[in-house]
Amino acid sequence: MTMHQEYYDVTIIGGGPAGLYSAFYSGLREMKTKIIEYQPQLGGKVQIYPEKMVWDVGGLPPTTGAQLMDNLVQQALTFDPTIVLNEKVTSITRMEDGSFRIDTASGEKHYSKTVIVAVGSGILKPMKLPIEGADRYELTNLHYTVTSLQHFKDKTVVISGGGNSAIDWANALDSIAKKVYLSYRKEELKGHEAQVTQLLDGPTECLFHTSITNLIANKQQDIISEVELTNHLDNTISHIKVDDVIINHGFDRDASLLDNSTVPITLKDDYFIQGNALSESTVEGLYGAGDILYHEGKLNLIAGAFQDAANAVNRAKRFIQPDAAANGMVSSHNDMFKERNKQLIQELVQ
Numbered sequence: 634m635t636m637h638q639e640y641y642d643v644t645i646i647g648g649g650p651a652g653l654y655s656a657f658y659s660g661l662r663e664m665k666t667k668i669i670e671y672q673p674q675l676g677g678k679v680q681i682y683p684e685k686m687v688w689d690v691g692g693l694p695p696t697t698g699a700q701l702m703d704n705l706v707q708q709a710l711t712f713d714p715t716i717v718l719n720e721k722v723t724s725i726t727r728m729e730d731g732s733f734r735i736d737t738a739s740g741e742k743h744y745s746k747t748v749i750v751a752v753g754s755g756i757l758k759p760m761k762l763p764i765e766g767a768d769r770y771e772l773t774n775l776h777y778t779v780t781s782l783q784h785f786k787d788k789t790v791v792i793s794g795g796g797n798s799a800i801d802w803a804n805a806l807d808s809i810a811k812k813v814y815l816s817y818r819k820e821e822l823k824g825h826e827a828q829v830t831q832l833l834d835g836p837t838e839c840l841f842h843t844s845i846t847n848l849i850a851n852k853q854q855d856i857i858s859e860v861e862l863t864n865h866l867d868n869t870i871s872h873i874k875v876d877d878v879i880i881n882h883g884f885d886r887d888a889s890l891l892d893n894s895t896v897p898i899t900l901k902d903d904y905f906i907q908g909n910a911l912s913e914s915t916v917e918g919l920y921g922a923g924d925i926l927y928h929e930g931k932l933n934l935i936a937g938a939f940q941d942a943a944n945a946v947n948r949a950k951r952f953i954q955p956d957a958a959a960n961g962m963v964s965s966h967n968d969m970f971k972e973r974n975k976q977l978i979q980e981l982v983q
């Protein structure tokens with residue numbers, strides 16, 4: 634077991650948009666920063682939609698999830714935070730001296746003056762297709778996320794699911810794939826109205842009241858060649874020849890960190906972390922940001938995560954240094970940017 638006795642000013646749990654922007658902002662406020670992330674890469678939930686176009690981040694032209702993650706990571710690295718990947722935080726404990734100990738599943742311990750909990754909806758794992766042996770096709774043509782739209786060009790694709798992800802992928806693929814089928818066990822789709830209308834008006838063939846009940850494979854190559862669908866209204870069975878199958882049945886969430894921690898994870902001034910009913914008291918030095926946080930007017934979007942992150946960092950700064958400014962300064966005033974600013978201004982006037 635390794636002991637990380639080195640103290641950080643702020644340790645951020647979760648490397649999604651909220652955690653990444655917190656890392657940038659805490660660097661801006663000259664705090665020694667560490668991010669701990671469970672996944673092998675940074676980016677958070679955006680990893681689920683790398684090929685989706687994101688339109689609603691202020692000041693950015695329509696950008697793919699992958700490009701957005703790249704930009705967020707680059708920005709987060711501006712002030713050289715320590716990054717710990719593949720590490721699940723299991724609990725947060727307040728020490729007698731008021732600092733925090735952060736325990737992880739591997740037995741490592743991290744020490745910090747403040748903590749920002751930016752764990753989104755917890756650790757997400759896609760709900761698997763409940764068919765025995767289906768996992769062996771995950772290496773070939775059974776997908777739980779779409780990492781390349783190009784892969785589906787001129788293919789016949791069956792998408793299983795009726796929520797936002799299934800509908801978004803059907804709409805994105807209907808002009809790329811040869812044919813898209815959407816199999817959904819109910820009839821009332823659960824997506825945003827505009828996307829549902831686009832789907833129903835588009836070329837995707839919706840097979841309501843059906844589920845995938847069997848996968849028929851080309852045994853030599855371990856590739857699904859046909860899916861069996863069962864109609865739940867009349868129990869009829871049909872078969873579709875496929876090139877690829879996409880499963881969007883939602884996610885299992887592991888939010889055990891909130892239950893295991895000995896500090897009550899509740900935040901000051903009516904800010905509190907969703908689902909936590911441990912205590913109504915507040916813990917100075919422990920803050921939240923992003924989808925995990927609930928407050929009036931909360932925006933569960935990337936734009937909302939940025940605002941939360943700046944708030945959390947400013948509070949952390951004031952906790953460590955009570956005479957520090959309550960709010961950060963505009964970024965151009967930061968000494969770190971002096972040289973780069975000069976260079977850019979020179980380029981502008983040339």
Ligand SMILES: Cc1cc2nc3c(=O)[nH]c(=O)nc-3n(C[C@H](O)[C@H](O)[C@H](O)COP(=O)(O)OP(=O)(O)OC[C@H]3O[C@@H](n4cnc5c(N)ncnc54)[C@H](O)[C@@H]3O)c2cc1C
Pocket residue numbers: 646647648649650651652669670671672676677678679681682686687688689690720721722723751752753754755756757797798890922923924925933934935936938
């Ligand atoms: C399909 C889909 C499409 C979306 N489209 C848009 C869009 O177009 N525009 C928009 O603004 N928003 C969109 N969103 C919402 C947006 O992705 C979220 O609001 C945003 O990702 C929240 O960021 P976050 O950092 O709070 O949480 P997350 O992105 O969920 O990141 C949390 C991170 O914490 C890590 N973590 C959790 N528990 C632990 C632990 N115990 N130890 C270590 N690490 C842990 C997770 O692995 C994860 O990486 C979309 C969401 C989905 C699902």
